[in-house]
Amino acid sequence: MPDNDDQQLPLFSDAPVAANLPDSPFSKYIIYVDESGDHNLGKIDAQYPLFVLAFCVFHKRHYSEQVVSALEKFKFNHFGHDQVVLHENEIRKEKGVFNIFKSPEERTAFLDELTDIIERSNFILISCVIDKRRLTRHADANSNPYHLALGFCLETLYEFLQEKHQHGKKTHVVVECRGKKEDNELELEFRRICDGANRLSRQLPFDVLFADKRTMSSGLQLADLVARPIGLSVFKPEQPNKAFEVLKRKFYCDGGRETVGSGYEGMGLKIYPPAESEKPR
Numbered sequence: 197m198p199d200n201d202d203q204q205l206p207l208f209s210d211a212p213v214a215a216n217l218p219d220s221p222f223s224k225y226i227i228y229v230d231e232s233g234d235h236n237l238g239k240i241d242a243q244y245p246l247f248v249l250a251f252c253v254f255h256k257r258h259y260s261e262q263v264v265s266a267l268e269k270f271k272f273n274h275f276g277h278d279q280v281v282l283h284e285n286e287i288r289k290e291k292g293v294f295n296i297f298k299s300p301e302e303r304t305a306f307l308d309e310l311t312d313i314i315e316r317s318n319f320i321l322i323s324c325v326i327d328k329r330r331l332t333r334h335a336d337a338n339s340n341p342y343h344l345a346l347g348f349c350l351e352t353l354y355e356f357l358q359e360k361h362q363h364g365k366k367t368h369v370v371v372e373c374r375g376k377k378e379d380n381e382l383e384l385e386f387r388r389i390c391d392g393a394n395r396l397s398r399q400l401p402f403d404v405l406f407a408d409k410r411t412m413s414s415g416l417q418l419a420d421l422v423a424r425p426i427g428l429s430v431f432k433p434e435q436p437n438k439a440f441e442v443l444k445r446k447f448y449c450d451g452g453r454e455t456v457g458s459g460y461e462g463m464g465l466k467i468y469p470p471a472e473s474e475k476p477r
Contacts, residue, residue: 223362226259227353228252228415229371232284232423233328235341240328247328248427249345251353251369252419253320253448263317264414270313274306281410282310282417284424311442314418320356321422321446324348324466325430334469343385348466350386350402351395356448363401370405372416379406422446430467 232248233241254263271278280293287294287310290303297303324345331337336344350369357363369386373379383404390400407413425439445457447464461467 221366223357223365223367224255224257224360225357225362225367226254226256226415227367227369228254228413228419229349229369230416230419230423231342232427235326237328237332237337237341240332244427244431245327245329246427246431247326247341247345248423249324249326249342249349250419250423250426251322251349252415252422253322253353253356254415255318258318259415263313263319263418266313266317267414267417270309278412281412282421284421288424310421311439314421314439315442315445317418319418319446320448320464321443322349322352322356322448322464323423323426324468325427326468327430330469330471336469340381340385342382344468345466346382346385347389347394348468350389350400352448352463352466353402354396354398354400366401366403368403368405370407370413370416372411373406373408426465 229249229251231250233244233246235247267282268278271280271282274296275293286292287307290297297306326341326345328341331339331341331344353367353369354363357367371382374382383406386402386404390402392399394400407416422439422443425437425443428435429437429440444460447456447460449455449457449464450459
């Protein structure tokens with residue numbers, strides 16, 4: 197994607213910038229993170245033996261002006277209010293407030309509209325899928341799948357920000373709270389990776405923010421919606437996956453905007469451990 201905001205975000209016009217204001221210490225991007233599956237290696241679910249971490253990278257101006265308003269309107273149209281948190285698991289199983297469909301056609305229309313919002317929203321997708329079955333036979337068998345995935349995603353995020361000339365500014369990474377112990381462990385690992393324990397062997401200017409599960413964050417809700425389709429595309433590649441067909445064009449890839457939808461394997465989408473026939477990036 198080009199650096200020029202006009203080309204990258206054609207949905208809005210330029211706003212005047214006051215010449216006497218200092219440059220912001222923050223990057224133009226905000227990252228929302230969610231997961232699919234669990235990181236437990238002691239008991240692997242044969243129906244879904246994966247752990248997926250998904251980073252949704254939004255340009256802040258597009259996110260605030262376009263994405264948030266689109267999701268708010270979607271909620272008003274379908275529920276009459278915006279006090280609804282969109283959870284993929286609850287939508288898929290039609291639980292709670294999502295038990296509203298009078299027919300399969302109505303459910304399909306609801307899902308299609310949500311998919312359309314995702315398709316029309318400009319964001320970059322960076323994801324890591326950990327195959328826990330292969331990991332138990334790998335040199336990293338004693339590693340935490342979440343921590344492994346986090347390292348891969350943060351390294352790729354830095355490379356993306358380098359392309360956008362935003363790697364020298366602070367970028368916030370928002371994750372959902374999972375519990376005090378888990379959050380403390382995650383924050384410790386996040387700091388360790390950012391302090392230089394990464395493939396790039398450099399300091400990463402990222403700051404982690406923990407959001408309560410009840411937070412009405414549009415970014416976290418979108419991240420929740422994309423994680424499982426990514427996992428299913430790896431676990432059951434032969435199964436129809438309409439959501440993933442849309443997401444393929446979001447992945448960080450080789451070649452930028454001209455090659456969206458291809459060249460993302462090993463870049464925007466990392467599968468680990470790799471199959472023996474694949475060479476790790």
